[in-house]
Amino acid sequence: MNRREAVGSVALLLGGSILGAEFFISGCKSTNNADNVADLFKPETVLFFNEIGETILPETKTPGAKAANVGEFMGVMVRDCYTPKDQKIFLDGLKKLDIAANKKFGSGFMDLKPADRTTLFNGLDNEQKEYTKTKKKDDPDHYFRMIKELTLLGYFTSEVGCTQALRYLPVPGKYDGDYAYKPGDKAWAL
Amino acid sequence: MSANNYDAIVIGSGISGGWAAKELTEKGLKTIMLERGRNIEHIKDYVNATKAPWEFPHRGGRTQQMIKDYPVLKRDYPLNEMNLDYWVNEKESPYTEVKRFDWFRGYHVGGRSLMWGRQSYRWADLDFEANLKDGIGVDWPIRYKDLAPWYSYVEQFAGISGNRDGLSVLPDGDFMPPMEMNVVEKDVAARINNHYKGSRNMIIGRVANITVPHNNRTNCQYRNKCSLGCPFGGYFSTQSSTLPAAKATGNLTVRPWSIVTKILYDKDTKKATGVEVLDAENNQTYQYFAKVIFLNASTMNSAWVLMNSATDVWPDGLGSSSGELGHNLMDHHLGVGAGGTVDGFEDKYYYGRRANGIYIPRFRNLNGDRRDYIRGFGYQGGASREGWSRDIAEMNIGAGFKDALSEPGGWSMGVGGFGETLPYHENRVYLDKTKKDKWGLPILAVDATTKENERKMRIDMANDAQEMLENAGVKNIKQHNLEPVLGRGIHEMGTARMGRDPKTSVLNGWNQVWDAKNVFVTDGSSMASSACQNPSLTYMALTARAADYAVNELKKGNI
Numbered sequence: 001m002n003r004r005e006a007v008g009s010v011a012l013l014l015g016g017s018i019l020g021a022e023f024f025i026s027g028c029k030s031t032n033n034a035d036n037v038a039d040l041f042k043p044e045t046v047l048f049f050n051e052i053g054e055t056i057l058p059e060t061k062t063p064g065a066k067a068a069n070v071g072e073f074m075g076v077m078v079r080d081c082y083t084p085k086d087q088k089i090f091l092d093g094l095k096k097l098d099i100a101a102n103k104k105f106g107s108g109f110m111d112l113k114p115a116d117r118t119t120l121f122n123g124l125d126n127e128q129k130e131y132t133k134t135k136k137k138d139d140p141d142h143y144f145r146m147i148k149e150l151t152l153l154g155y156f157t158s159e160v161g162c163t164q165a166l167r168y169l170p171v172p173g174k175y176d177g178d179y180a181y182k183p184g185d186k187a188w189a190l
Numbered sequence: 191m192s193a194n195n196y197d198a199i200v201i202g203s204g205i206s207g208g209w210a211a212k213e214l215t216e217k218g219l220k221t222i223m224l225e226r227g228r229n230i231e232h233i234k235d236y237v238n239a240t241k242a243p244w245e246f247p248h249r250g251g252r253t254q255q256m257i258k259d260y261p262v263l264k265r266d267y268p269l270n271e272m273n274l275d276y277w278v279n280e281k282e283s284p285y286t287e288v289k290r291f292d293w294f295r296g297y298h299v300g301g302r303s304l305m306w307g308r309q310s311y312r313w314a315d316l317d318f319e320a321n322l323k324d325g326i327g328v329d330w331p332i333r334y335k336d337l338a339p340w341y342s343y344v345e346q347f348a349g350i351s352g353n354r355d356g357l358s359v360l361p362d363g364d365f366m367p368p369m370e371m372n373v374v375e376k377d378v379a380a381r382i383n384n385h386y387k388g389s390r391n392m393i394i395g396r397v398a399n400i401t402v403p404h405n406n407r408t409n410c411q412y413r414n415k416c417s418l419g420c421p422f423g424g425y426f427s428t429q430s431s432t433l434p435a436a437k438a439t440g441n442l443t444v445r446p447w448s449i450v451t452k453i454l455y456d457k458d459t460k461k462a463t464g465v466e467v468l469d470a471e472n473n474q475t476y477q478y479f480a481k482v483i484f485l486n487a488s489t490m491n492s493a494w495v496l497m498n499s500a501t502d503v504w505p506d507g508l509g510s511s512s513g514e515l516g517h518n519l520m521d522h523h524l525g526v527g528a529g530g531t532v533d534g535f536e537d538k539y540y541y542g543r544r545a546n547g548i549y550i551p552r553f554r555n556l557n558g559d560r561r562d563y564i565r566g567f568g569y570q571g572g573a574s575r576e577g578w579s580r581d582i583a584e585m586n587i588g589a590g591f592k593d594a595l596s597e598p599g600g601w602s603m604g605v606g607g608f609g610e611t612l613p614y615h616e617n618r619v620y621l622d623k624t625k626k627d628k629w630g631l632p633i634l635a636v637d638a639t640t641k642e643n644e645r646k647m648r649i650d651m652a653n654d655a656q657e658m659l660e661n662a663g664v665k666n667i668k669q670h671n672l673e674p675v676l677g678r679g680i681h682e683m684g685t686a687r688m689g690r691d692p693k694t695s696v697l698n699g700w701n702q703v704w705d706a707k708n709v710f711v712t713d714g715s716s717m718a719s720s721a722c723q724n725p726s727l728t729y730m731a732l733t734a735r736a737a738d739y740a741v742n743e744l745k746k747g748n749i
Contacts, residue, residue, distance in 0.1 A: 062596065129586075170413070173412065183597070187595075188598075
């Protein structure tokens with residue numbers, strides 16, 4: 001029971017449900033059909049999440065979010081750890097994401113080129129950062145913040161993330177509090 | 191000797207119960223240790239201890255089902271996926287909160303010794319003298335000199351790593367080599383020491399993690415997964431330490447699933463004769479008999495056992511003749527401190543996950559310092575480099591973002607206070623006979639809150655943290671001061687306090703119940719004040735001392 005251990009993990013997602021009606025735009029090309037929590041585990045939804053994750057954390061010198069299968073992890077977390085209110089925000093958010101893609105590029109997220117996906121997400125991330133800055137304590141999180149946090153958590157705690165993007169030491173065996181570091185050295189997992 | 195007759199009965203198997211069992215069995219007493227919950231076998235039953243992060247479906251987080259099932263545990267950090275089985279089933283064992291009290295319990299062999307924070311500090315004379323000087327509560331019947339040899343005794347066996355800092359407020363012990371501060375902590379410590387000219391000190395935590403091999407235990411491997419149970423035996427727990435020693439004597443019987451419902455009392459001899467046990471699995475009642483009983487069921491549950499005992503003589507239970515049984519409940523108040531960022535040291539990192547932090551011993555109301563409250567507080571904390579969950583303001587997503595998060599961020603340093611809570615008579619537990627637990631037993635009601643002295647202290651706890659960090663060069667400092675909720679410190683103390691007078695205390699200076707001299711209570715319930723140091727080491731010392739006394743008294747025929 002170490003109180004310091006409690007600090008540092010990704011903030012748990014809390015909040016109520018507020019949702020604009022803006023996404024009920026007709027003629028929008030949706031590239032996901034997740035209407036409820038069970039749909040999150042359909043192969044096409046997992047793929048959709050993995051593509052979302054890969055846009056946030058792409059393959060570089062180390063594997064990306066898709067290789068860590070964050071798509072499946074996101075579904076598990078939304079199903080098990082989210083309140084019904086947050087589940088709704090998340091599910092509605094997936095539709096909003098497609099609407100935003102349609103508005104900007106005329107097609108749903110899955111049909112976008114990688115560069116357009118990146119442009120789209122940069123915009124959505126700016127939007128969530130603005131929203132988060134001004135939101136009241138009890139307001140719900142922005143859906144894109146949920147997506148981003150789940151991607152980061154899913155990736156950096158995955159085997160791929162821990163052992164390739166980061167350095168994983170299951171049994172360090174010793175402590176050195178004056179350990180040399182140079183730019184490019186990876187952070188420790190955990 | 192018939193099957194249910196022993197020389198000694200130990201009720202509870204946590205930190206103090208384990209010590210009682212070890213001491214009594216090593217002194218030759220046939221002893222039965224009664225534990226209300228299941229058995230947890232050392233190493234074999236630490237089922238999550240060696241799992242990688244990705245082997246947990248929610249990566250250690252909490253599900254909505256867990257939140258529903260654990261309405262108390264969810265209030266703070268203990269609720270998590272990795273050691274859920276070490277926490278009490280709240281549906282089976284409810285309690286009544288007259289005022290909010292976060293009671294985090296572990297009902298199994300080893301109790302909370304498996305999940306404890308392991309910080310291990312001696313008390314000083316100023317702590318034992320405080321009640322007398324302030325006219326608060328009752329005077330401790332012992333002083334530092336009474337406990338000092340027993341501190342040494344338990345430190346040597348448990349294995350406490352620490353530095354001999356030579357501070358009168360926090361006496362040095364018989365330590366194993368200390369763990370090491372990291373470079374930033376060393377810098378902050380030097381600056382604090384320099385700025386306050388030695389009147390405030392930042393030291394490495396003194397912790398019950400062994401830094402050299404000890405009694406067939408492997409030294410701490412710096413995994414920092416202690417609360418899952420350590421397959422190396424790297425920290426002190428009942429399982430790693432006292433239980434193997436007690437078992438080795440051949441004198442110990444451990445009986446899990448044994449809820450002690452009462453201590454059996456003979457009013458003619460004015461002694462306890464044994465205990466009644468409700469088997470938690472088959473609901474049968476059993477009786478066990480012994481010459482001496484050690485009650486170590488944890489602060490609030492030890493009071494519960496006493497309240498249910500000898501009610502034909504004292505309606506409010508064994509030890510209630512003083513009117514203090516169940517009263518004077520204390521905890522350390524926390525959730526207040528400060529933290530910020532540290533510039534520089536970009537070429538420094540650390541290797542290994544140190545299961546320990548820094549400690550700043552009490553400095554208030556000492557050496558002529560006088561505040562608008564009495565007593566004081568200490569801090570725990572540490573410095574580290576930020577990880578992948580940090581915000582990177584100028585980056586949103588993508589390759590650069592990912593690669594940046596794969597490297598450590600800047601340094602940050604934070605401290606959190608642990609404040610002394612005074613013993614207030616009206617802070618208490620009592621039997622709530624309107625409600626029953628799974629076994630049909632009355633449950634406890636808790637009615638306790640912090641008061642003005644604690645609230646005033648917390649202002650200093652936040653401001654002093656900020657000021658010290660500022661003086662140490664920490665930047666972007668933010669204070670925090672949460673609503674003080676008792677129980678969150680998980681340092682419950684004081685429901686059967688020691689004292690010098692049977693009219694105002696439940697136990698005497700040897701932890702004997704005034705009204706039943708062969709019953710010893712040596713867990714947190716015996717504390718007459720709370721000081722601000724983590725208390726478990728003191729329970730260990732009190733237990734070893736009381737066990738030694740009990741066996742001598744037994745030999746002399748006095749009990």
